[in-house]
Amino acid sequence: MTEGFLNLFKPSGMSSHAAVSRVRRLIGIRQIGHAGTLDPDASGVLPLAVGAYTRLLPYAQLVPKVYQARVQMGTATLSGDAGGRVTRRSAVWPVGQETLQQAARWLQGNVWQIPPQVSALKTGGRRHYQMVHEQQSVWPAPRRALIGAIEAVSPLPEGWTFRAQVGSGTYIRALVRDWAEILGVAAHLAELRRDRVGVFGLSDAVTLDQLEQNPSQWQDWILPWFRVLGLSGTFFVTESDAKRVGHGDIRVLGALPASSQPGIYGIQWDNHLLAVIEGPPWRYRLVL
Numbered sequence: 001m002t003e004g005f006l007n008l009f010k011p012s013g014m015s016s017h018a019a020v021s022r023v024r025r026l027i028g029i030r031q032i033g034h035a036g037t038l039d040p041d042a043s044g045v046l047p048l049a050v051g052a053y054t055r056l057l058p059y060a061q062l063v064p065k066v067y068q069a070r071v072q073m074g075t076a077t078l079s080g081d082a083g084g085r086v087t088r089r090s091a092v093w094p095v096g097q098e099t100l101q102q103a104a105r106w107l108q109g110n111v112w113q114i115p116p117q118v119s120a121l122k123t124g125g126r127r128h129y130q131m132v133h134e135q136q137s138v139w140p141a142p143r144r145a146l147i148g149a150i151e152a153v154s155p156l157p158e159g160w161t162f163r164a165q166v167g168s169g170t171y172i173r174a175l176v177r178d179w180a181e182i183l184g185v186a187a188h189l190a191e192l193r194r195d196r197v198g199v200f201g202l203s204d205a206v207t208l209d210q211l212e213q214n215p216s217q218w219q220d221w222i223l224p225w226f227r228v229l230g231l232s233g234t235f236f237v238t239e240s241d242a243k244r245v246g247h248g249d250i251r252v253l254g255a256l257p258a259s260s261q262p263g264i265y266g267i268q269w270d271n272h273l274l275a276v277i278e279g280p281p282w283r284y285r286l287v288l
Helices: 016-027 051-060 097-105 128-133 172-183 208-213 215-221 239-246
Strands: 004-010 032-034 043-050 065-073 075-077 086-089 109-113 143-156 159-166 187-197 233-236 263-269 272-279 283-287
Touching: 004 016, 004 051, 004 215, 016 032, 016 043, 016 208, 016 215, 032 051, 043 051, 051 272, 065 172, 097 143, 097 159, 097 172, 109 172, 159 172, 159 187, 172 187, 208 215, 239 263, 239 272
Parallel strands: 043 187, 075 187, 233 263
Antiparallel strands: 004 043, 032 043, 065 159, 065 187, 075 086, 109 143, 143 159, 263 272, 272 283
């Protein structure tokens, strides 16, 4: 199998792009992409797509993500993490667990979130982190963010730790910034680990060292598409229809049940994903 998904553990101190480049070198395949960028200082699960499945990455990200984080009180930074320029300082005092949890309730739900000023988002074709580096003003537009459970909140002498389940596109750095503002303190994200992205869990992630030691066995860690994609369901077709799907023939879609619940579905033949469709009414979103 030369296509599929790989559950990689990214160590801190390495960008997501650098991690992908190293995997490309180790397994000898150039067509590799990642789902959901992890900041260089963060560690944890980084789902990779290999081969033609790189085109499926947008659908692999439509799943909840779980993060474990530590917050440092006393300073707020432009980037929202420990490496950013300090923008505000405050006194440090112990914050009780009940106070932390009450403030966290204001952050949960389908909310508007302003991304950090330092991010990979673009304005006018330029990355925000590049603009900040050149001392240009960056004013990110608010975006919808789904913030689910905020659990395991534990006070520390100079901050707190927590675990959060969030939707795609949510910034934990921004969540910490907003949490601190509710509490009336200056704080930033000190440590971040991503424990889960859908079916990709921390316990069964492969490390770069493991790939380095056994580069020829990388396919042992490959996950098939049907374990990864958050599709509403799949439709099976015959071999002759599979060929038609490969050419984007809309007549195949006309034979699919029109009574299905609206959503994003797959079309498969012989365990191979042929296309991603949306409906009803049915239309192709992606033909592999």
